[in-house]
Amino acid sequence: MEKQPFSPQMLFNLKLETLEQRITEYYEESQDGATTIQLLLALRVRYQLGAEEFDLVLKDLVHHLFTRTKVSRSMKRFFYYFVDYFEVLEWEKLTLKLFPVRNFIEKAKSIVKSQITKFLPTETAVP
Numbered sequence: 001m002e003k004q005p006f007s008p009q010m011l012f013n014l015k016l017e018t019l020e021q022r023i024t025e026y027y028e029e030s031q032d033g034a035t036t037i038q039l040l041l042a043l044r045v046r047y048q049l050g051a052e053e054f055d056l057v058l059k060d061l062v063h064h065l066f067t068r069t070k071v072s073r074s075m076k077r078f079f080y081y082f083v084d085y086f087e088v089l090e091w092e093k094l095t096l097k098l099f100p101v102r103n104f105i106e107k108a109k110s111i112v113k114s115q116i117t118k119f120l121p122t123e124t125a126v127p
Contacts (some may be wrong), residue, residue: 005035007090009040016053019043021034023110024061034074040065066094 005026021045027036040062047054061087061105066075076098095096 004038005030006039006042008042011039012046016057020058023058027061033069034072036061036074037065037074037078041081044081056085066098071098 006022009029014022022060023036023039026039027033030036040058043054043057051072062082066079067090067099069075079094086094
């Protein structure tokens with residue numbers, strides 16, 4: 001298991017500006033999107049614990065990671081925690097990018113269901 005670049009004490013005690021700068025520098029140096037997403041998720045936890053200033057922290061970096069980098073397991077695993085960062089249309093496009101097979105299956109199911117309902121007899125009331 002590789003060592004994390006930030007300790008829990010750093011993630012939960014440093015000021016917002018310091019964390020933004022250090023996480024951005026870390027990503028620029030390492031290009032490690034998976035670890036960066038995990039760090040950003042820790043900041044989402046900090047926000048959920050009551051640190052209001054951490055709402056949508058590093059939004060540009062989150063957008064960059066999800067829209068301009070190769071899809072990774074970490075992206076898929078933590079994708080739904082970042083729903084607030086995207087507009088509805090962007091979210092739908094990202095869902096298609098990250099989960100193409102799942103979306104294909106859901107669409108196929110809906111088409112099959114609609115075709116089946118066409119052939120089912122409608123219930124009529126018996127007097």
